[in-house]
Amino acid sequence: MRLPDGSPSGVLVDNAVGLIMRVIPKPTHDRLLRQLDTAVHRCVEMGLTSIHEAGLDLDGIALYKELLAENRLPLRAYVMALGTGETAAAMLQHPREEWLGDDRLSIRSFKVFLDGALGSRGAELLSPYNDAPNEHGLELMSDADFQALVKNAVSRGYQVNAHAIGDKAVRRALDGFEKAGGSDLAKERFRIEHASVVDPGDLTRFAQLHVIASTQPIFVGEYSRWARERLGTARTTHVLPVADLLKSGALVASGTDFPASDSPDPVLSLYSMVTRKGADGTPAGGWYPEQRVDVMTALRAMTWAPAFAAFEEKDLGVLAIGRLADLTVLSADPRTTPPEELKDLSVTMTVVGGIPMYEATRNRGR
Numbered sequence: 001m002r003l004p005d006g007s008p009s010g011v012l013v014d015n016a017v018g019l020i021m022r023v024i025p026k027p028t029h030d031r032l033l034r035q036l037d038t039a040v041h042r043c044v045e046m047g048l049t050s051i052h053e054a055g056l057d058l059d060g061i062a063l064y065k066e067l068l069a070e071n072r073l074p075l076r077a078y079v080m081a082l083g084t085g086e087t088a089a090a091m092l093q094h095p096r097e098e099w100l101g102d103d104r105l106s107i108r109s110f111k112v113f114l115d116g117a118l119g120s121r122g123a124e125l126l127s128p129y130n131d132a133p134n135e136h137g138l139e140l141m142s143d144a145d146f147q148a149l150v151k152n153a154v155s156r157g158y159q160v161n162a163h164a165i166g167d168k169a170v171r172r173a174l175d176g177f178e179k180a181g182g183s184d185l186a187k188e189r190f191r192i193e194h195a196s197v198v199d200p201g202d203l204t205r206f207a208q209l210h211v212i213a214s215t216q217p218i219f220v221g222e223y224s225r226w227a228r229e230r231l232g233t234a235r236t237t238h239v240l241p242v243a244d245l246l247k248s249g250a251l252v253a254s255g256t257d258f259p260a261s262d263s264p265d266p267v268l269s270l271y272s273m274v275t276r277k278g279a280d281g282t283p284a285g286g287w288y289p290e291q292r293v294d295v296m297t298a299l300r301a302m303t304w305a306p307a308f309a310a311f312e313e314k315d316l317g318v319l320a321i322g323r324l325a326d327l328t329v330l331s332a333d334p335r336t337t338p339p340e341e342l343k344d345l346s347v348t349m350t351v352v353g354g355i356p357m358y359e360a361t362r363n364r365g366r
Contacts, residue, residue, distance in 0.1 A: 014116035014138055029063075036063050041074055044358045046265050047347035049326035050076040052255060052310060054161065054193060055111035057087045068101040074357045075350075076104050076326070078310040080161055083110030083149050084141070096157050098311075102353065103324065106310065109159035111193070112149060113140045115169035117260075118196055118230055119222065123166030126199060130232035137166050146172070147180035150190075154182050159311070161191040161214065167199040167238065174205045186210040191309055194257070196223070197231070197238050198245070207249030212309045215242060216257040217269045217298075221278020224287040236288075242273065243291040253305035254298070266302060270334065271343040273298040279343070295334050295342070325354035 001011040012019060027035075043051055053064070056079055067073045081091045088110060096108035116122020116138045121129050124137035146162070153160045162173040170192060177190045191212040196219065206213055220240060228236045245252050254273060258264030268279045274295050276286035286292060293301075307317030315324045329349035334342060350358040 013120045014122040015140065032059075033063055033066060037067060037072055040067070040077070043264065044074045044350050044352070045347065046267075047328040047330070047350050048075060048266060049328060049350060049352050050078065050306070050310075050312075050316065052078045052080065052306065054080050054163075054257075055082050055113075056080070057082050057085075058090060061107060064105055065100075068105050073101070073104045075352055076312075076316070077106070078109070078312070079105065079107045080109045080111035081107060083112035083153070083160065084145075088149065091158070092152055092156050103315070106312075108157070108311070109161055110149065110153055111161050111163065112146060113163040114146065114173055115140055115164060115166050118165050119226065121230065123197065124164075124169040124172070125166045125197070125231075126168045126171070127235075129230055130235075131229050137168070139169075143172055143176060146176045150176055150180040151182075154180075154188060159189055159191070161193050163193045165194045165196040167197040167202070167235075170195055170198055171202055174202060174209060174211060177211055178205075178209055181209075189309060189311065191253075194219075195245070196240060197235065198241050199238060200244075203241065203244055203248045203250070206245060206251075211250075212305075213245050213250050213252045214309060215240065215245075215252055215254055215301075216261055217242070217254055217273035218256055218261045218263055218279060220272045220276055220287050221262050221280065221282070224278060224283055239288075241291055243293055246293065246297065251305055251308065252301050253309040254301040255306065267330075267345050267347070268343055270295070270298050270302060270345075271339075273301065274339050274342060281340075281343070295337075295339070299334065325351060327351045 001009045001013060003009050061079060061081060064077055064079055081087050098106045098108055115124035121132055121135050122138045124139055129135045150160050164170045164173040173192050181188055181190060189212060191214045193214045195213045195215060223239050227239050242252055254269055256264045256269055262279050273293055276289050276292045304313060304317035307313040316326055319327060328347060331346045331348055348360045349356055
């Protein structure tokens with residue numbers, strides 16, 4: 001971004017961040033491994049039995065494999081490889097990898113970025129930004145490149161997950177999956193990551209094309225603070241239309257998108273999805289409360305739906321005989337907890353594969 005006189009402001013938006021990333025000293029392998037080790041154990045403490053790691057290069061994938069080989073991966077990781085550059089080229093040269101190391105690691109999908117973020121006005125919109133009439137957002141990947149990746153990925157058995165925040169990017173993702181996804185879209189389980197702004201005319205296409213809406217309820221907090229400024233009153237009703245997507249028949253899977261969101265805590269995600277409030281409990285009446293869902297719908301979106309989105313629903317996502325014993329024990333039953341008190345629930349135990357990996361009194365995961 002530049003000042004009115006054309007001089008640099010010091011604010012770098014979306015792809016421009018690369019200008020400084022290229023000159024920041026690259027962290028050492030040992031430091032990265034320590035950071036990943038710390039992060040996955042912190043996730044377990046928060047009650048997460050599985051994570052979806054959205055967009056890693058070859059070095060990042062190797063770190064997960066190293067933790068796995070050293071028996072230091074305390075949860076299950078569904079890793080998406082970057083769908084561009086040398087990472088995509090290398091991954092497409094060999095078959096996908098599933099259920100590695102006691103079913104702890106799967107690498108069978110790609111993550112691509114069609115646009116940027118809404119707060120930075122990088123999300124690609126069908127109409128200009130309300131507070132910047134000359135801007136429509138960013139196209140970070142062309143339709144041709146996206147469709148080529150989808151076609152190549154499908155031919156090798158890989159899933160494709162598209163970052164799309166603005167309504168135009170969401171439409172381009174749906175169009176691309178429809179045109180390049182092959183004859184049986186249901187089996188591909190394509191995902192749109194975020195689907196933050198969805199034009200009403202595209203709501204029913206998710207179910208029609210069997211595209212999963214991978215949403216982040218915790219974004220209600222930040223969107224409620226400035227989405228109207230970016231989009232204007234009418235379009236703001238199209239932001240995070242979770243209830244509308246569900247009513248249209250779409251499969252909605254919910255996560256946190258941390259560290260891009262306010263918190264990685266799944267308890268706060270549950271609270272936000274049920275109340276339409278941010279982690280701080282605002283706005284008081286809930287942001288567009290007609291998009292709230294009941295607690296069981298929210299829990300399904302956080303358990304079974306992500307398992308389905310990762311082709312793991314036969315083993316994960318439901319507590320049942322014959323499935324892997326992954327479970328989270330909370331301080332109270334969320335089904336009987338008043339909605340306003342959901343954010344106060346705490347994790348007392350996290351169990352992965354029948355083994356307690358975290359307990360509130362002591363941590364067995366290390």
